[in-house]
Amino acid sequence: MSELVVETHALTKRYGSLAAVDGLEMRVERGSIYGFIGRNGAGKTTTLRMLAGLSKATSGSARVLGVDAGRDQIAILERTGFVIDTMLLPWMTGKDLVRFNSGFFPRWDHGLVRRYAEALEIPMDRKFKKLSQGNKTKLCLLLALAQNPELLVLDEPTAGLDPVVTDQLLRVLVEDFANDGRTILMSSHHLSEVERVADWVGIVDKGKLLLEARLDDIRSHYRRIRVVGERLPLASPEMLAASSAEGVTEYVVSAGAEAFAASLSRQGGTVLEVLPLNLSEIFLVLVGKENHVPVEVLA
Amino acid sequence: MYLWKYWRESRIAFLAGLLLVGIFLSFTVHGHVSVSGPGGASDLRHPGAGGEVGQATTLLLLFFYLQIAPLGFFAWLVGSFGVGRDLGEGAGSFLFTRPRKRAVFVWSDWGVGMAEVMLICIFANFSIWMMIHRILLSMGDPLGGRVVFGDNAVPLSAAMSMSTAGGILIAGLIFSVTYASTVVVRHARGVILSIGLFVGYLVTGAIAHHFWEAVSFPSLTLHAFTPYGPNTGAGWEIAARVLLLLIFPLLAQLSLERAEL
Numbered sequence: 001m002s003e004l005v006v007e008t009h010a011l012t013k014r015y016g017s018l019a020a021v022d023g024l025e026m027r028v029e030r031g032s033i034y035g036f037i038g039r040n041g042a043g044k045t046t047t048l049r050m051l052a053g054l055s056k057a058t059s060g061s062a063r064v065l066g067v068d069a070g071r072d073q074i075a076i077l078e079r080t081g082f083v084i085d086t087m088l089l090p091w092m093t094g095k096d097l098v099r100f101n102s103g104f105f106p107r108w109d110h111g112l113v114r115r116y117a118e119a120l121e122i123p124m125d126r127k128f129k130k131l132s133q134g135n136k137t138k139l140c141l142l143l144a145l146a147q148n149p150e151l152l153v154l155d156e157p158t159a160g161l162d163p164v165v166t167d168q169l170l171r172v173l174v175e176d177f178a179n180d181g182r183t184i185l186m187s188s189h190h191l192s193e194v195e196r197v198a199d200w201v202g203i204v205d206k207g208k209l210l211l212e213a214r215l216d217d218i219r220s221h222y223r224r225i226r227v228v229g230e231r232l233p234l235a236s237p238e239m240l241a242a243s244s245a246e247g248v249t250e251y252v253v254s255a256g257a258e259a260f261a262a263s264l265s266r267q268g269g270t271v272l273e274v275l276p277l278n279l280s281e282i283f284l285v286l287v288g289k290e291n292h293v294p295v296e297v298l299a
Numbered sequence: 300m301y302l303w304k305y306w307r308e309s310r311i312a313f314l315a316g317l318l319l320v321g322i323f324l325s326f327t328v329h330g331h332v333s334v335s336g337p338g339g340a341s342d343l344r345h346p347g348a349g350g351e352v353g354q355a356t357t358l359l360l361l362f363f364y365l366q367i368a369p370l371g372f373f374a375w376l377v378g379s380f381g382v383g384r385d386l387g388e389g390a391g392s393f394l395f396t397r398p399r400k401r402a403v404f405v406w407s408d409w410g411v412g413m414a415e416v417m418l419i420c421i422f423a424n425f426s427i428w429m430m431i432h433r434i435l436l437s438m439g440d441p442l443g444g445r446v447v448f449g450d451n452a453v454p455l456s457a458a459m460s461m462s463t464a465g466g467i468l469i470a471g472l473i474f475s476v477t478y479a480s481t482v483v484v485r486h487a488r489g490v491i492l493s494i495g496l497f498v499g500y501l502v503t504g505a506i507a508h509h510f511w512e513a514v515s516f517p518s519l520t521l522h523a524f525t526p527y528g529p530n531t532g533a534g535w536e537i538a539a540r541v542l543l544l545l546i547f548p549l550l551a552q553l554s555l556e557r558a559e560l
Contacts (some may be wrong), residue, residue: 052392052395052396053395054392054395054396054559054560055559056559072300074400077396077397078398082392082396085390085393086388087390087393089304089390089393090388090390092307096307099300099303100300100303101397103300103303103396104300104398104399105398271335273351
């Protein structure tokens with residue numbers, strides 16, 4: 001089994017009666033790029049804040065790089081680059097921020113600072129508050145990368161960025177950082193970006209993790225099956241969702257699509273099609289308002 | 300490195316304060332000194348042998364209370380920098396994902412700020428020391444570097460040391476309360492809370508004393524002088540005021556450690 005760099009058990013964060021994170025069970029393997037996706041308010045940022053020690057869990061536990069979050073937070077912060085908000089000290093220039101930040105991290109790499117400042121075209125002499133949103137994000141990322149972390153935790157790193165800057169950042173993350181065998185955990189609701197760079201995805205909604213899987217597994221095993229027939233089964237271990245409209249029943253299954261389709265045929269159904277799903281479709285099935293009946297209700 | 304950040308934030312205020320005190324010092328060192336004779340109109344309190352020296356004592360006591368306003372303003376200004384300001388500007392997530400305990404941020408800020416406040420206080424009191432010293436010299440220094448309190452001749456150094464201690468304690472209190480307020484409010488606007496606390500204390504004290512004469516709130520300033528000289532029994536009071544100063548950064552630390560961002 002691969003080593004886990006992030007591991008949560010029943011992680012819960014409540015604000016009064018609202019559960020922002022509700023019994024989250026997440027596993028991030030070392031060396032992976034893990035796309036943590038969900039709608040606005042799904043609990044992504046709250047989860048990452050708990051990992052960073054900015055917020056305390058109401059119950060449950062989280063381990064980052066084998067260390068209990070909240071217990072020895074300093075050990076986590078020394079080895080992890082967190083970019084939670086793209087807001088640094090606004091009155092400092094990029095150079096000031098580098099000087100300030102370098103003192104905290106023994107493995108700080110000034111070579112990386114020079115390299116990324118040039119490659120990403122960041123005006124290092126300008127005060128942070130005067131930078132464009134794109135440059136602010138790039139500077140945040142530069143500081144996180146220059147500390148040479150084992151794990152990079154990014155909260156919506158491409159939010160509000162134009163496609164060119166987004167492409168620059170994703171290239172740096174994948175080609176420079178992740179190719180070294182280091183781990184990235186990034187939250188996003190831009191599914192196309194996650195699909196482009198991630199090899200693992202976790203889909204969260206209403207504070208619960210609905211799905212955690214390798215993207216390749218999703219591509220090769222997850223299928224949408226459309227069937228016409230009556231008295232068709234509405235529950236199966238591999239079934240993620242099922243919906244019925246105008247005599248056509250649609251299933252989304254996580255594995256064994258052919259066998260499931262065959263069993264539907266045996267039960268009198270006529271299988272119209274078995275289609276692969278992309279991440280966006282899976283996401284919509286699980287958390288979107290697609291016309292479906294949740295599995296729990298059907299079961 | 301974190302110390303450098305607070306220095307970067309506060310250095311303009313500190314250097315401006317230092318410059319103003321420096322200008323004042325240059326006047327006290329190079330300015331013209333004019334002293335009226337014994338029994339003259341400006342011989343305010345102390346007739347007799349040490350009468351003219353009494354003017355210097357008056358000046359010293361006047362300065363002791365007058366220093367509160369500029370030093371208090373400086374302390375208030377410097378107190379608005381640091382973690383509270385960073386939180387107000389939305390940089391808390393960045394700051395608190397640096398691998399240091401939150402207490403380190405508080406005590407580093409407080410330490411550098413307090414050092415700046417102390418240096419300005421010492422420098423300002425040194426200026427007055429120079430001024431009074433020159434006045435005494437121009438009088439022929441009849442008491443050998445001493446000033447008079449009542450019938451007592453007291454070394455100027457002892458009197459100025461007490462004045463400096465009093466200045467540091469009141470400016471330090473204003474700095475500590477302001478710094479803690481910005482952290483608790485999580486915004487530089489905590490300086491307003493700080494003013495409110497001081498004004499509230501003074502007004503409440505005045506009202507309480509008006510209705511119940513026996514009630515008298517402790518003074519915010521050190522009882523540095525008695526009619527007979529520097530208050531030699533002020534040791535415990537100084538210790539108590541130092542402890543009071545330390546309570547506020549401790550409150551800021553506790554508040555910050557419990558804060559969720």
